[in-house]
Amino acid sequence: xxQGQMAPGIVSGRLSSDELTSxxxxxxxxxxxxxxxxxxxxxxxxxxxxCVTACPTDIDIPLFIRQIQAGQPxxxxxxxxxxxxxxxxxxxxxxTETLCEEACVREAAEGKPVEIGRxxxxxxxxxxxxxxxxxxxATPTGKTVAVIGAGPAGLACAHRLAMFGHDVVIHExxxxxxxxxxxxxxAYKSTNNFAQAEVDWLLxxxxxxIETGSVLGETISLDGLLENYDAVFLSIGLTGVNxxxxxxxxxxxxxxxxxxxxxxxxxxxxxxxxxxxxxVVIGGGMTAVDAAVKSKLLGAEHVTIAYRxxxxxxxxxxxxxxxxxxxxxxxxxxxxxxxxHGNGAAAEIELEYTSSRDGxxxxxxxxxxxxxxxxxxxxxxxxxxxxxDLSLDGNKIAVSGAGRTSMPGVWAGGDCAxxxxxxxxxxxxxGRDAALDIHAMxxx
Amino acid sequence: MADLxxxxxGISSPNPFWLASAPPTDKEYNVRRAFEAGWGGVVWKTLxxxxxxxxxxxxxxxxxxxxxxxxxxGLNNIELITDRPLEVNLEEMARxxxxxxxxxxxxxxxxxxxEEAWKAILPRVAETGAxxxxxxxxxPHGMSERGMGSAVGQVPEYIEMVTRWCxxxxxxxxxxxxxxxxxxxRKPAAAAKNGxxxxxxxxxxxxxxxxxxLDTFSPEPSIDGKGSHGGxxxxxxxxxxxxxxxxxxxxETTRGLPISGIGGVTTWRDAAEFISLGCxxxxxxxxxxxxxFKIIDELTAGLSEWMDKKGYSQVSDFVGRAVxxxxxxxxxxxxxxxxxxxxxxxxxxxxxxxAACEDTSHQAISIxxxxxxxxxxxxxxxxxxxxxxxxxxxxITMVPMAAGEVDPRTGDVVQPGYANWTTHPNNPxxxxxx
Numbered sequence: 001x002x003q004g005q006m007a008p009g010i011v012s013g014r015l016s017s018d019e020l021t022s023x024x025x026x027x028x029x030x031x032x033x034x035x036x037x038x039x040x041x042x043x044x045x046x047x048x049x050x051c052v053t054a055c056p057t058d059i060d061i062p063l064f065i066r067q068i069q070a071g072q073p074x075x076x077x078x079x080x081x082x083x084x085x086x087x088x089x090x091x092x093x094x095x096t097e098t099l100c101e102e103a104c105v106r107e108a109a110e111g112k113p114v115e116i117g118r119x120x121x122x123x124x125x126x127x128x129x130x131x132x133x134x135x136x137x138a139t140p141t142g143k144t145v146a147v148i149g150a151g152p153a154g155l156a157c158a159h160r161l162a163m164f165g166h167d168v169v170i171h172e173x174x175x176x177x178x179x180x181x182x183x184x185x186x187a188y189k190s191t192n193n194f195a196q197a198e199v200d201w202l203l204x205x206x207x208x209x210i211e212t213g214s215v216l217g218e219t220i221s222l223d224g225l226l227e228n229y230d231a232v233f234l235s236i237g238l239t240g241v242n243x244x245x246x247x248x249x250x251x252x253x254x255x256x257x258x259x260x261x262x263x264x265x266x267x268x269x270x271x272x273x274x275x276x277x278x279x280v281v282i283g284g285g286m287t288a289v290d291a292a293v294k295s296k297l298l299g300a301e302h303v304t305i306a307y308r309x310x311x312x313x314x315x316x317x318x319x320x321x322x323x324x325x326x327x328x329x330x331x332x333x334x335x336x337x338x339x340x341h342g343n344g345a346a347a348e349i350e351l352e353y354t355s356s357r358d359g360x361x362x363x364x365x366x367x368x369x370x371x372x373x374x375x376x377x378x379x380x381x382x383x384x385x386x387x388x389d390l391s392l393d394g395n396k397i398a399v400s401g402a403g404r405t406s407m408p409g410v411w412a413g414g415d416c417a418x419x420x421x422x423x424x425x426x427x428x429x430x431g432r433d434a435a436l437d438i439h440a441m442x443x444x
Numbered sequence: 445m446a447d448l449x450x451x452x453x454g455i456s457s458p459n460p461f462w463l464a465s466a467p468p469t470d471k472e473y474n475v476r477r478a479f480e481a482g483w484g485g486v487v488w489k490t491l492x493x494x495x496x497x498x499x500x501x502x503x504x505x506x507x508x509x510x511x512x513x514x515x516x517x518g519l520n521n522i523e524l525i526t527d528r529p530l531e532v533n534l535e536e537m538a539r540x541x542x543x544x545x546x547x548x549x550x551x552x553x554x555x556x557x558x559e560e561a562w563k564a565i566l567p568r569v570a571e572t573g574a575x576x577x578x579x580x581x582x583x584p585h586g587m588s589e590r591g592m593g594s595a596v597g598q599v600p601e602y603i604e605m606v607t608r609w610c611x612x613x614x615x616x617x618x619x620x621x622x623x624x625x626x627x628x629x630r631k632p633a634a635a636a637k638n639g640x641x642x643x644x645x646x647x648x649x650x651x652x653x654x655x656x657x658l659d660t661f662s663p664e665p666s667i668d669g670k671g672s673h674g675g676x677x678x679x680x681x682x683x684x685x686x687x688x689x690x691x692x693x694x695x696e697t698t699r700g701l702p703i704s705g706i707g708g709v710t711t712w713r714d715a716a717e718f719i720s721l722g723c724x725x726x727x728x729x730x731x732x733x734x735x736x737f738k739i740i741d742e743l744t745a746g747l748s749e750w751m752d753k754k755g756y757s758q759v760s761d762f763v764g765r766a767v768x769x770x771x772x773x774x775x776x777x778x779x780x781x782x783x784x785x786x787x788x789x790x791x792x793x794x795x796x797x798x799a800a801c802e803d804t805s806h807q808a809i810s811i812x813x814x815x816x817x818x819x820x821x822x823x824x825x826x827x828x829x830x831x832x833x834x835x836x837x838x839x840i841t842m843v844p845m846a847a848g849e850v851d852p853r854t855g856d857v858v859q860p861g862y863a864n865w866t867t868h869p870n871n872p873x874x875x876x877x878x
Contacts, residue, residue, distance in 0.1 A: 041512040047795030109792040
C-alpha cells in the first residue's frame with residue numbers, strides 16, 4: 001500500500017509501483033516509422049545548415065535526415081555516429097531547444113523546428129537494434145593510451161583512439177562506466193538502462209579495456225600513467241560539490257542534488273527510494289530541474305525550486321523550466337536561502353527575496369518560510385582531484401587546441417576542462433577531438 | 445455571386461466540374477454519390493461492345509509517386525474499360541440520368557475500329573438519355589494492344605474515320621478524347637475536327653512506370669513479378685495537359701474547337717487555368733480518387749470566389765483569356781529585364797536559393813557570415829530558379845527593371861518597347877523590322 005504524497009518526512013513508497021513505472025517511462029517516446037517519415041519530410045536540406053553549426057559535434061543533420069527520407073535509417077544513424085559515437089544518448093538528453101532545433105530555419109519560419117533530436121534517436125536506435133557495431137578498428141598500432149574517467153568525453157576519446165588501432169585502458173573510479181550518462185542524467189530521459197547498453201555497444205569496436213575502482217590520486221597517479229602509456233586523456237568530470245553556506249545546512253534532510261539523482265538512477269526499486277513530502281531544491285540549472293522533477297515523480301507533495309536570480313538567468317532552458325512546471329514544480333526566482341530550521345531534521349527553509357543593484361545581487365531583507373523536510377543542493381559542481389602539476393584556467397584544467405594541457409602527453413576534455421558548455425554533447429566533441437590530436441602525435 | 449452554370453456543346457451542367465471517365469464513374473452507386481456531392485457532370489466509365497466484358501487484373505491496378513509528407517503527386521493505372529456487362533451499365537445510366545436531369549451525363553465508348561461495332565452501340569447509348577458521347581481514343585494500356593484506345597488516337601486517319609461514323613449514327617454531341625502519347629497534339633485534334641467532332645477532351649493518361657521494386661526488379665504496379673506501363677495522371681501531368689490544350693486552342697486549324705480540359709485538376713485554380721487556356725469545362729479524376737467527392741465543395745466555392753473578385757459573372761467570361769498570351773519562344777520580348785529580389789523580412793535563411801544559384805546557375809546570390817542572402821544584380825539573369833526552390837512563397841520575387849535603367853549585368857540600358865528574337869540586335873540572324 002503506497003504511503004501517499006502527504007506522509008510526513010522523508011519516506012519511501014509514496015506511490016504505487018505502477019505509478020512509479022508510469023512516471024519514469026520515456027519522456028519522449030521513440031518515433032514510429034511513420035512518424036519519422038513525416039518528421040523527416042519537414043527538413044529543407046538547408047545550405048551550410050544552421051543546425052549543424054549549432055551542434056557541438058557537427059553532425060551532418062540535413063544529410064542524416066535525407067537518409068531517413070530516402071528509406072535508409074541505418075545509414076542515417078551511421079552519419080550521426082561518425083561524428084558523435086554517443087549520438088544515441090545525445091538524442092535523448094541534448095537540450096536541442098537551445099542547440100540544433102533552436103537554429104532550425106523552421107523554428108524561424110513557423111515556431112516549429114524539425115524534430116532533429118527525435119529523428120536522431122530514431123536513426124541511432126535503428127543502428128543499435130541490429131546489435132552490430134558499425135565501425136571497424138584499424139590494425140593495432142601497439143600504442144597505448146590511458147583515459148581517466150568513463151564519462152562521455154572519455155568514452156568518445158577511447159572509441160576514436162581504438163578505431164585508429166591504439167590500445168586504450170579507461171580508468172574509472174565508480175563501479176560502472178558511463179559517468180553522468182549513468183549517474184547523473186534524468187531517469188525519464190534515459191530509460192531501459194540505455195547508458196549501459198550504449199557503453200557495451202561502443203566497446204564492441206575492440207581495443208578498449210575498462211578498469212573500474214581506479215581512482216586518480218589514490219590507486220593511480222599521473223606520473224605512473226605517463227610511464228606506462230604513450231598518452232593520457234583526463235576526463236574526470238566535476239566531482240566536487242559546492243557548499244551551501246547557510247545556517248542549518250548541516251541538518252538531516254539536506255543533501256546534494258547530484259547524490260539524490262545518482263540514487264534515483266541506481267535504484268533497483270524506486271518504491272524503496274525515500275523522498276520528502278515538502279522538497280526544496282536550491283539552484284537554477286539542469287541538475288536543479290532534474291532533482292525537482294524526480295522528487296515530484298517519486299511522489300513528493302510539494303516541490304519548489306528556489307533560485308537566487310531571475311528566471312532568465314537560470315541555467316536550465318525555458319523548455320526545462322516548463323517541463324518542471326508541467327510536473328507541478330513551483331519555481332521561485334529571486335530568493336536565496338538564509339536558514340534551514342528544524343529540530344535536528346530540516347522542517348522549514350527561510351528564503352530572502354533578492355534584487356539586483358548595480359549588477360550585484362542583494363537581499364531585500366524580506367523573508368519567507370516554507371515547509372522543507374528535504375533540501376536538495378544544486379548549486380554547482382567543481383573540479384576535484386585534478387593532478388597538482390597541471391595549470392588551471394579559473395576552476396578548470398587549462399587546455400589549448402584540441403584539449404592539450406600544460407603537461408606534454410596529457411590531454412583533457414569534458415566538464416573538467418576549461419571552455420565549452422557542460423553538456424554531454426560538448427564532452428563527446430572534446431573527447432573525439434582530443435583523440436584526433438593524440439593520434440596525430442602518436443603518428444608523428 | 446458568379447453563376448457557375450456551364451453550357452458545353454449545348455449540354456448544361458450546374459458547374460464546369462465533370463468527373464472524367466475512370467474508376468470513380470464505373471457504376472450507378474458511385475455516380476449517385478458524386479451527384480449528391482454536387483458534381484456538375486459525369487463521363488461514365490468507358491463502355492465496350494456487347495458480349496462478355498473485359499477482365500481486369502486481380503492485383504494492383506495503381507502505382508503512385510509522392511511529394512513530401514506522402515502527398516500524392518502522380519498516379520498510374522492499368523485498369524481497363526468497364527468490366528461490367530454493357531446492358532447493366534446502360535440501365536444504370538438511364539436511371540441516373542432520369543433522376544438527375546440537371547446534370548451532364550456522357551457515355552464514354554471504346555469499341556473496335558469497325559463501322560458495324562459503332563453502329564451497333566450508338567443507338568443503345570442514345571436510348572439511355574445520355575447528353576452526349578466521348579470517344580475513348582486515349583487509354584494507353586491494355587486496350588491499345590487490341591487496336592483500341594490510344595492505338596486509334598495515335599493515327600489521325602482513324603480518329604477522323606471513327607468520328608465520322610459517330611456523327612452519322614448519333615445525333616447528340618460527340619467529344620473525342622485524345623491521347624498525349626503522340627508527338628504533335630494538333631494533328632489528332634485536327635483529325636477529330638475534320639471528322640465532325642463537336643469537341644475534344646484532353647489529356648488522357650501518359651505511358652508510365654511509376655517505380656521499380658529493387659528486390660524483385662519488377663516494375664510497379666507489379667502483377668506477380670511483372671509490370672506493364674500504365675496511364676499516368678494527377679497533379680504531375682497538369683503542365684503537359686495545359687501545354688497541349690493551349691496548342692489546340694491557338695492552332696489555326698483547330699482554333700475555336702470546344703475543349704474539355706483534363707489532366708491533374710486538383711483545386712479551383714487548376715480549373716481556372718485550364719478554362720483560361722480555352723477549355724469550356726474541366727474533367728477531374730485523380731483528385732477525387734485521392735480525397736473523395738467532397739473536394740467539389742472547394743472547387744466550386746473557390747472558382748466562384750475568384751470569379752467574383754475578378755468580376756466574371758459566368759464561366760464563359762474568361763474562357764480562353766490566356767490563349768492570346770501563349771506564343772512561340774521567338775516572339776518573347778528580349779527587352780524585358782528582371783532581377784530577383786529577396787524580402788529579408790520573409791527570409792528564413794535556409795540558403796536553398798544560394799545552393800541552387802551557386803551550384804547550378806549563375807552565382808548571383810551572396811551569403812554573409814550571418815546568413816544574409818542577397819542577389820548580385822550584376823550576375824542575375826532572372827532565371828527564377830531561386831523563386832522555385834524557396835520554401836517561403838513570396839519571399840523571392842522577380843522585379844522588372846524600368847526602361848532607361850542600366851542592367852548591371854550587361855551594362856546596357858534597358859530599352860523601352862518590344863523587341864523579340866527575330867528583330868533583336870543580339871541575334872545575328874535578325875531580320876530588320878518590316
